[in-house]
Amino acid sequence: MTPIGTESNPLRVAIIGSGPAGFYTFSNLLKQHDLVVEVDMFDRLPSPFGLVRAGVAPDHQKYKSVTRIYDKNARLPNFRFYGLVEYGKHIRLDDLKHHYHQVVFATGAQTDRNLNIPGEELSGSHSATDFVAWYNGHPDFTDYKFDLSQEKVAVIGLGNVAIDVARLLCKTPAELASTDMADYAIEALSNSGVREIYILGRRGPAQAAFSTPEIKEMGELTDADISVSRRDMELDPLSLEQVERLRDRTTLKNLELFRSFDEWQPTAKKKSVKLRFLVSPVEILGDADGKVRAIKLVKNRPVQAEDGSIRAEATDQVETLAVGLVFRSVGYRGVPLPEIPFNEAWGAIAHDQGRILSGEKGEPLAGLYTAGWIKRGPTGVIGTNKVDAQETVACMVADLKAGQVWHPEKPGIDTAGDLIRERQPDFISYDDWSVIDAEEVARGEKVNRPRIKFTSVKEMLSLLNR
Ligand code: NAP
Numbered sequence: 001m002t003p004i005g006t007e008s009n010p011l012r013v014a015i016i017g018s019g020p021a022g023f024y025t026f027s028n029l030l031k032q033h034d035l036v037v038e039v040d041m042f043d044r045l046p047s048p049f050g051l052v053r054a055g056v057a058p059d060h061q062k063y064k065s066v067t068r069i070y071d072k073n074a075r076l077p078n079f080r081f082y083g084l085v086e087y088g089k090h091i092r093l094d095d096l097k098h099h100y101h102q103v104v105f106a107t108g109a110q111t112d113r114n115l116n117i118p119g120e121e122l123s124g125s126h127s128a129t130d131f132v133a134w135y136n137g138h139p140d141f142t143d144y145k146f147d148l149s150q151e152k153v154a155v156i157g158l159g160n161v162a163i164d165v166a167r168l169l170c171k172t173p174a175e176l177a178s179t180d181m182a183d184y185a186i187e188a189l190s191n192s193g194v195r196e197i198y199i200l201g202r203r204g205p206a207q208a209a210f211s212t213p214e215i216k217e218m219g220e221l222t223d224a225d226i227s228v229s230r231r232d233m234e235l236d237p238l239s240l241e242q243v244e245r246l247r248d249r250t251t252l253k254n255l256e257l258f259r260s261f262d263e264w265q266p267t268a269k270k271k272s273v274k275l276r277f278l279v280s281p282v283e284i285l286g287d288a289d290g291k292v293r294a295i296k297l298v299k300n301r302p303v304q305a306e307d308g309s310i311r312a313e314a315t316d317q318v319e320t321l322a323v324g325l326v327f328r329s330v331g332y333r334g335v336p337l338p339e340i341p342f343n344e345a346w347g348a349i350a351h352d353q354g355r356i357l358s359g360e361k362g363e364p365l366a367g368l369y370t371a372g373w374i375k376r377g378p379t380g381v382i383g384t385n386k387v388d389a390q391e392t393v394a395c396m397v398a399d400l401k402a403g404q405v406w407h408p409e410k411p412g413i414d415t416a417g418d419l420i421r422e423r424q425p426d427f428i429s430y431d432d433w434s435v436i437d438a439e440e441v442a443r444g445e446k447v448n449r450p451r452i453k454f455t456s457v458k459e460m461l462s463l464l465n466r
Pocket of ligand 1: 114115156157158159160161162164201202203207208209211214280281329330331332378379380381382
């Protein structure tokens with residue numbers, strides 16, 4: 001029989017998910033010059049690029065330029081995009097086994113972590129990830145409502161999502177109007193009543209997860225000041241020892257930037273962002289109508305955990321902060337996929353270096369791989385997925401050489417295409433996506449914006465005359 005990975009018997013790979021992890025898996029496969037590969041990439045949305053489109057902040061267009069390389073690769077003849085095709089709904093594991101030698105799950109982390117405190121469900125308490133998806137025009141989130149008439153807002157968490165949310169709440173209407181944010185969100189944020197934003201972290205400044213450029217940007221906002229209290233900036237002995245010992249460049253630079261922010265005092269700027277450290281929300285308080293009116297915080301003290309890390313321990317000091325809106329920004333979480341073993345504790349697929357492991361024995365399951373956030377959890381920046389995908393592809397290639405692959409009955413591009421046409425006649429090909437993309441960019445060009453996004457699947461299908 002002709003070896004797999006040759007002209008007459010290409011290695012057929014299905015990638016589920018078209019975000020950075022999916023595209024870096026494809027580009028790593030392309031680097032295997034001794035292998036002929038065919039890749040079909042599936043996404044439940046009509047548009048590719050995952051969080052680059054629906055997560056990266058709309059005022060950070062430079063981060064989105066990575067899609068130029070994804071786009072170049074997507075135009076290769078050995079690649080097919082099947083948008084609007086959902087794993088578990090339109091195609092199942094058995095279908096994939098009939099058409100591919102290997103499948104890679106790169107579905108990201110589609111939900112958020114909970115705080116597990118009373119009041120989390122009140123009206124006005126939102127997951128930051130929902131807000132991000134809403135302002136980015138993700139079709140599943142366009143109907144969400146956020147009461148931006150509130151003057152005081154709390155953002156919980158010291159990660160880059162928290163800082164994105166706080167920064168966008170501070171942007172001026174002119175700044176918002178130059179982004180590719182969904183039109184409805186530009187209007188809502190431009191007319192918002194938000195004036196005071198608290199970013200609340202459970203640990204201290206030395207443990208903040210922000211990237212340095214993001215903190216720097218907060219000190220350069222047009223119409224908002226950022227402040228941090230001197231008392232909050234005094235490093236506790238444990239943090240001081242850790243900072244001195246590790247001398248981590250990012251931490252040192254971040255601390256320097258925090259110190260450059262003043263204590264709060266009124267200025268001519270319309271909005272203020274107040275960074276608070278070592279406080280944890282213990283309850284979100286509501287009014288008689290079930291709307292957020294305040295957040296109850298406990299002061300923490302840093303303690304050393306057994307693994308040497310510094311964690312927060314609650315003291316008995318409690319305070320109540322009046323806010324009308326809460327964004328919980330404490331991390332994303334992966335969602336289990338049908339028929340794929342999931343590790344609940346990690347919130348990710350059970351795997352070893354990208355090889356999916358069986359639930360019972362933890363043995364690698366031939367043909368099944370994972371990459372990106374659904375593999376390693378929601379950590380790192382876009383580029384982190386390059387190295388991550390490299391590890392997965394190395395396992396795929398080694399297993400192929402060892403003969404540990406599926407043996408599909410119908411391995412051709414066309415037979416897979418026939419199945420998808422039958423299951424989801426409305427699927428979006430890469431050519432279809434290119435029509436949508438060109439229209440969005442053309443609409444944007446007229447008003448000096450990077451693009452004006454379609455925010456509903458119906459609109460996209462209608463552009464394609466469907
Ligand atoms: P993240 O970086 O993991 O930050 C989560 C924050 O939530 C941490 O400060 C964490 O504190 C805090 N937290 C977790 N559980 C908490 C609890 N129960 N109570 C209070 N605080 C809690 O997550 P993220 O901001 O969602 O970002 C996800 C990933 O995307 C990150 O790798 C991030 O760098 C990346 N990202 C990058 C950019 C960019 O490059 N511009 C933009 C957006 C996102 P502890 O540290 O104490 O756990």
